[in-house]
Amino acid sequence: MKLIGSATSPYVRRIRLLLAANAQAYSFTDLNIYGEDRDELRKRNPALKIPVLYDDDEILYDSRVIFRYLSGKLSLPGLSWAEENRLTVIDAVNDSMVTLLLSQRSGLDTDRDCLIFNLQHERVEKSLAALESWAGEGCFEAWDYTAICLYSMLDWCLFRGLIELDATPNLSAWFNAQQGRPDLAKTDPRLADQ
Ligand SMILES: N[C@@H](CCC(=O)N[C@@H](CS)C(=O)NCC(=O)O)C(=O)O
Incomplete structure (x- = not known):
């Protein structure tokens, strides 16, 4: 491969x-x-x-x-429909963050009040709130594909300085609990x- x-x-x-x-x-x-x-x-x-x-x-x-x-x-194991939905929400944050980062690298002010940026910010906010609630319900306890995707997305956003986890304590605790995993x-x- x-x-x-x-x-x-x-x-x-x-x-x-x-x-x-x-x-x-x-x-x-x-x-x-x-x-x-x-x-x-x-x-x-x-x-x-x-x-x-x-x-x-x-x-x-x-x-x-x-x-x-x-x-x-x-x-x-394949993904259940609920896992597919959680993956869609993880991807939504990831795609919006990529759009915002590339916009910044294109010299655009992504904090400006304009439709394309407002849509991304709103999507990120709503999606992170849903992920926070699912993390609180224990949906990402197993190190399976959705957990791997969530970790990769959060760590990339932190690496790029696009989010802070202070406002999402469940996600923050979950993220910290993954540290030290092999690979x-x-x-x-x-x-x-x-
Ligand atoms: N839906 C795609 C998204 C992949 C994606 O956006 N990858 C980024 C890198 S992080 C990329 O190739 N971006 C190129 C571009 O947007 O021009 C997937 O899940 O593989």
């Missing part, structure tokens, strides 16, 4: 953590998708996004599709030099 991604991407990290949790060997290609490796990304995925997984004759785009593929291949240190986005 070959995983194409970057050392900072939370969507790639979730797949790296899933593969590691299931002792699946793979090679990792670390691309700078907004810089010198853009041409390589163009060759790998017409949607111009990472992660991309290669396995035998299969090429899979999108972490959700990659998870479906791996759960079949590695005989992992988290190896996949820490802070190790990346891009």
Whole structure:
């Protein structure tokens, strides 16, 4: 198996953590998708996004599709509808935060009162409130795919300075309880030099 991604991407990290949790060997290609490796990304995925997984004759785009593929291949339990919904909410925060970060890097003031930024801020607020409540109900106790995705998203947002966990005590306690898990240190986005 070959995983194409970057050392900072939370969507790639979730797949790296899933593969590691299931002792699946793979090679990792670390691309700078907004810089010198853009041409390589163009060759790998017409949607111009990472992660991309290669396995035998299969090429899979999108972490959700990659998870479906791996759960079949590695005989992992699939997601319940409730877990699918929680994953959608995790992805909602992640996608909005990527939009806000790229807007900031484009020189835009994301605190400005304008529709596109207001929508992202509102989505993040509502979604984090739902995740806080699910964390309080113990929905992320097992280190399964949704927990891996939640951790990868929160840690990336913290790494990029996009959130603080003070206002969400359940998420904060849950996040702190995960520290020391194997493979988290190896996949820490802070190790990346891009
Ligand atoms: N729905 C996709 C989202 C992947 C995604 O947004 N990846 C980011 C990196 S963190 C990316 O490739 N961004 C490129 C862009 O937006 O131009 C997935 O789950 O794989």
